[in-house]
Amino acid sequence: MSVSAGARILVVEDEPVINQAVTDRLRGQGYEVVQAWDGPGAVSQFTETAPDLVLLDVMLPGFDGHEVCRRIQAARPVPVLMLTARDDEADILVGLGVGADDYLTKPFRMRELVARVGALLRRVDRAAELANRPTTTDLGDLRVDAAARRVWVAETEVHLTPTEFDLLLCLAASPGVVLTRENLYAEVWGWPGASGTRTVDSHVKALRSKIGADRVRTVHGVGYALEPGA
Structure with a gap:
C-alpha cells in the first residue's frame, strides 16, 4: 500500500484559523x-502519532519551526513542507539546511498546498520502490548508493537531506547532461508544469555546500548538470 493513500499529516500552525482551514482541506x-x-x-505530537508528512510553520511559540525540524529529523526522517511568511533566500536555506523538503510562502492557495503534499508523499513511495533496485554510481571520487541512500566524497560519507539526495540522484542519472529547472522540479518534487525555480536553486546551493561547488555546473537561463569527473 502506498504512503500517499490515507497518509497521516501533522499540521503545525499557531494561527487557529489557518490551522483549521488547512486541516479541513x-x-x-x-x-x-x-x-x-x-x-x-x-515535537510531542510527532513522537506520539508518527506522521507520514509534516506541514510546519516557521514562526511558532515555544521554539520556532527550524528547531522543530531539527528535532524531528534527528528522531526519524520525514518529509517536511515549511510554511513561511518570508521568501528571503537566507531564510529558505536555513529551512533546507535543517531538513525541510519544500516551502510555501504565505499567503498560499489551498490548491497549491494540496498539490505539494501529494507530490511529497509520492516521492516517499518512489524512494521505497528504488530501495528494491540496488544501484551504485561512481563519478570520480563521488559515490552514490541509491538503494542505501548514502553518498561519499573522497571516501568520506556526506549527510544529505532526502530532497538533496533525490536531486543528486536525478543529476547523477545523466552526468554531464544539462537538466532544466522545470525538469528537475517535475522529477524530484513530482509536480510537472509548476514553477519551482527558486526551490530548485535553493536546493542546488545547499547540495553544493556538501558535495563541492564545482561538481554542479550552472548553465545560466537553462539549468544544471553534474560534472562526471569532478
Whole structure:
C-alpha cells in the first residue's frame, strides 16, 4: 500500500484559523490529520502519532519551526513542507539546511498546498520502490548508493537531506547532461508544469555546500548538470 493513500499529516500552525482551514482541506482529501500549535507541541505530537508528512510553520511559540525540524529529523526522517511568511533566500536555506523538503510562502492557495503534499508523499513511495533496485554510481571520487541512500566524497560519507539526495540522484542519472529547472522540479518534487525555480536553486546551493561547488555546473537561463569527473 502506498504512503500517499490515507497518509497521516501533522499540521503545525499557531494561527487557529489557518490551522483549521488547512486541516479541513486535507481531511477532505482523505488524509488523517493531527494538529499542533507551538514548537513543543509539534515535537510531542510527532513522537506520539508518527506522521507520514509534516506541514510546519516557521514562526511558532515555544521554539520556532527550524528547531522543530531539527528535532524531528534527528528522531526519524520525514518529509517536511515549511510554511513561511518570508521568501528571503537566507531564510529558505536555513529551512533546507535543517531538513525541510519544500516551502510555501504565505499567503498560499489551498490548491497549491494540496498539490505539494501529494507530490511529497509520492516521492516517499518512489524512494521505497528504488530501495528494491540496488544501484551504485561512481563519478570520480563521488559515490552514490541509491538503494542505501548514502553518498561519499573522497571516501568520506556526506549527510544529505532526502530532497538533496533525490536531486543528486536525478543529476547523477545523466552526468554531464544539462537538466532544466522545470525538469528537475517535475522529477524530484513530482509536480510537472509548476514553477519551482527558486526551490530548485535553493536546493542546488545547499547540495553544493556538501558535495563541492564545482561538481554542479550552472548553465545560466537553462539549468544544471553534474560534472562526471569532478
